[in-house]
Amino acid sequence: MTIALPVTEVTSKLNKELDAGIIDAKDNTILVKSGSLKELISFLKNTPGLDFDYLTDITSVDYWDYFELVYQLTSIKNNHKLTVKTRLAGRENITASSIVSIYKGADLQEREIHDLMGITFEGHPNMKPLILWEGFKGYPLRKDYL
Amino acid sequence: MTLHTESFILNIGPSHPSTHGVFRMKATLEGEVLMDLEPVFGYLHRGIEKLCEERTYIGIFPLTDRLDYIASMSNNMAFAMSAEKLAGIKVPERAEYIRVIMAELQRIASHLVSVGSFLNDCGAFMTPFLYCLREREKILDLFDMVSGQRLTYNYVRIGGVNADLPDEFLPALNFFIEQMPLYVDEYDRLLKENEILLARTKGVGILPREMAINASTAGPVLRGSGVKWDLRKNDPYSVYDRFEFNVPTGENGDTYDRYRVRIEEIRESVKILKQAAAQIPAGPVMAPGLPRLIRLPIGEGYGSIEGPKGELGFYIVSDGSIAPYRCRIRAPSFLNLTALREMTIGWKIADAIITFGSIDICMGEVDR
Numbered sequence: 313m314t315i316a317l318p319v320t321e322v323t324s325k326l327n328k329e330l331d332a333g334i335i336d337a338k339d340n341t342i343l344v345k346s347g348s349l350k351e352l353i354s355f356l357k358n359t360p361g362l363d364f365d366y367l368t369d370i371t372s373v374d375y376w377d378y379f380e381l382v383y384q385l386t387s388i389k390n391n392h393k394l395t396v397k398t399r400l401a402g403r404e405n406i407t408a409s410s411i412v413s414i415y416k417g418a419d420l421q422e423r424e425i426h427d428l429m430g431i432t433f434e435g436h437p438n439m440k441p442l443i444l445w446e447g448f449k450g451y452p453l454r455k456d457y458l
Numbered sequence: 459m460t461l462h463t464e465s466f467i468l469n470i471g472p473s474h475p476s477t478h479g480v481f482r483m484k485a486t487l488e489g490e491v492l493m494d495l496e497p498v499f500g501y502l503h504r505g506i507e508k509l510c511e512e513r514t515y516i517g518i519f520p521l522t523d524r525l526d527y528i529a530s531m532s533n534n535m536a537f538a539m540s541a542e543k544l545a546g547i548k549v550p551e552r553a554e555y556i557r558v559i560m561a562e563l564q565r566i567a568s569h570l571v572s573v574g575s576f577l578n579d580c581g582a583f584m585t586p587f588l589y590c591l592r593e594r595e596k597i598l599d600l601f602d603m604v605s606g607q608r609l610t611y612n613y614v615r616i617g618g619v620n621a622d623l624p625d626e627f628l629p630a631l632n633f634f635i636e637q638m639p640l641y642v643d644e645y646d647r648l649l650k651e652n653e654i655l656l657a658r659t660k661g662v663g664i665l666p667r668e669m670a671i672n673a674s675t676a677g678p679v680l681r682g683s684g685v686k687w688d689l690r691k692n693d694p695y696s697v698y699d700r701f702e703f704n705v706p707t708g709e710n711g712d713t714y715d716r717y718r719v720r721i722e723e724i725r726e727s728v729k730i731l732k733q734a735a736a737q738i739p740a741g742p743v744m745a746p747g748l749p750r751l752i753r754l755p756i757g758e759g760y761g762s763i764e765g766p767k768g769e770l771g772f773y774i775v776s777d778g779s780i781a782p783y784r785c786r787i788r789a790p791s792f793l794n795l796t797a798l799r800e801m802t803i804g805w806k807i808a809d810a811i812i813t814f815g816s817i818d819i820c821m822g823e824v825d826r
Contacts, residue, residue, distance in 0.1 A: 314689075369771060369773065369788040420792065420795065443825060
């Protein structure tokens with residue numbers, strides 16, 4: 313049984329700097345400031361005992377006031393899972409840090425989110441349109457796109 | 459004198475028999491050797507995730523049918539389970555068994571198409587493919603009995619399944635369970651020790667274990683690389699914890715291993731079918747008291763199953779209305795493509811084609 317890891321298992325291991333980046337942590341979900349996202353995910357992957365070696369999914373959701381990125385992480389080694397979220401304010405020129413250097417599996421997913429939700433991932437090696445054609449206007453998955 | 463050479467770009471696809479749909483490989487070649495490969499897709503993008511936001515929950519099932527159209531039952535089941543998880547709906551036991559039977563039949567059908575078309579790519583032109591389709595046909599007949607459809611079943615519902623099994627279904631299923639292992643033996647006799655097949659596939663398109671995990675591959679691709687990870691075992695859903703079966707894995711992560719894993723998985727699925735057909739209880743097939751127009755409670759949740767091609771998940775955000783606020787589909791075919799470049803670089807075109815075939819993608823699911 314894949315155990316949904318209680319966040320206390322993670323928060324007790326965090327150092328001061330990373331701890332400051334956490335906005336909220338309850339049940340099995342950590343909400344993190346967008347600036348600390350990459351650092352936290354790298355920490356989750358490389359800390360013994362946590363070993364989140366598998367990125368299951370990245371989702372983006374448009375809540376009008378902010379965009380939310382949802383990362384589903386799994387540890388194949390320890391058979392547990394965790395959800396990490398971050399929020400990005402505004403509607404123009406939205407950027408988040410790419411985690412391709414940590415998980416290769418983020419590559420196509422980040423490109424897809426860039427395409428459909430209009431979030432640019434800084435540090436992604438190839439931020440080109442993936443699903444839509446080059447020159448397509450608008451971001452179809454946003455709530456203001458009809 | 460040195461001979462001047464230069465690399466050139468070759469577009470394989472989007473309409474090409476070896477790309478299994480409208481998929482384009484932009485290959486940079488030097489002679490016959492691949493120097494770089496970029497997957498290009500989106501030709502079948504229908505905006506299913508966006509369409510889901512405008513459909514009622516029941517209206518989404520026909521859309522899920524059209525994701526991986528080789529394995530519609532699994533898609534139906536994944537969506538229903540994600541919604542049930544969010545709403546806390548308990549499914550009657552008989553319905554769970556029916557779902558497991560359908561999912562395993564679907565896994566066999568999907569693997570048969572995969573193995574058949576893979577052997578086609580290898581050059582065993584059409585003969586094994588037709589053998590595989592012959593057996594798939596029998597599964598489609600079974601699906602036809604329960605749902606009236608051969609491809610897009612729309613059979614599983616939130617809270618259970620659409621209709622109970624007809625009387626003739628279980629005898630037909632039992633007959634199929636008896637016959638199927640014989641057919642698999644037949645393929646094995648033809649192919650397991652076939653020199654040409656071994657030479658073409660052994661050691662070709664290797665995906666190392668670490669890369670398989672890091673690139674978020676799933677299903678037979680991940681297991682072919684030696685990772686024993688199957689959600690039916692690791693995170694048992696439905697009634698899978700009641701059945702005994704093995705999780706076959708490969709050793710080298712090459713094309714041959716991925717092919718073998720699929721063949722072995724067919725055998726394991728038959729084992730599950732046998733147990734499920736023997737244990738299936740009587741009772742209702744739909745949770746009582748569900749309204750026609752289902753509204754999920756406000757919240758969000760991710761649910762996933764082990765589909766034939768890998769982990770198939772739905773992330774549903776509900777605002778309490780009759781349609782989801784956001785419905786994200788974690789499509790295994792899409793994520794398995796992440797590793798394609800690493801698997802094919804340095805190999806010849808003919809090897810890249812069978813490596814691509816061994817990933818087993820369905821474009822309906824890649825583009826969504």
